[in-house]
Amino acid sequence: MAITSSATPASEPWTIELGALDRKMGVEILEESVQKVVARMPVEGNTQSFGILHGGASLAVGEAVGSWAAVKYASTFGKVVVGVDVNATHHRSASAGMIFVTATPIKLGRRMTSHEVVISDERERRICTMRITNLVIDKPMP
Template sequence: MSDDKTAVEVPGMSTEGTLLALMGIEITEAAPERVVATMPVKGNVQPYGLLHGGASCVLAESLGSIGSALHAATYGKVAVGVDINATHHRAVREGVVTGVATPVYLGRTTTSYEVVITDERDKRVCTARITCQLIQAPPGA
């Protein structure tokens, strides 16, 4: 793992005009075995000024979906999310959170990833699990 925190390009993926761009999510590492990204807390809060649980879910689903898509490509398939769950452990008011997705299962028809989101003190903020179905790529995809 590199300590370089600069954004990486994911083959076949553009973040322009996406929810990732709107939320300030930056992918710093991307492979089927591990996907890492950062997200600012500012702009992604609920009315009490705390990191919104939905923002954590967006980060988790994005990372699990990217890892699944990279894995699916080896079979000529695409990944679509079918399930996500998240447990929110602690509040965050400022700074940046980091999400790390690692596979629980990489199959030919489904994938599951665990996503751990931590704050700048490396304290666990959220634990999520996302499952994707791998389907045949539509024509032109």
């Protein structure tokens, strides 16, 4: 049985909603929970001038998936998050097919979260590794 206080009531996790950029990039959600968020995105349409996946596209989708994972967690106790840090290491390129983006928690705290975000290709080769840190805050008043 979970114990909650009246100051932070337990809530259902937030359901991921794609933003305009996510839709333009062709992002699809495959799995969403507090413990793991998985999405995929086509390489086609997200390439740079040499025909390979744009590093900025990797960062954009990775930051989105990592932030969604943090919001899923924070929403269970009535909070939201704002990003404070993201970093990435690009390991290899991709020129076709789909990439898969998986965010898993490193640390889920009451004030801050950190997630590892792994971007891989269809052959499960790691393309990029990211870490994103989010600050847990009260929901802004309307």
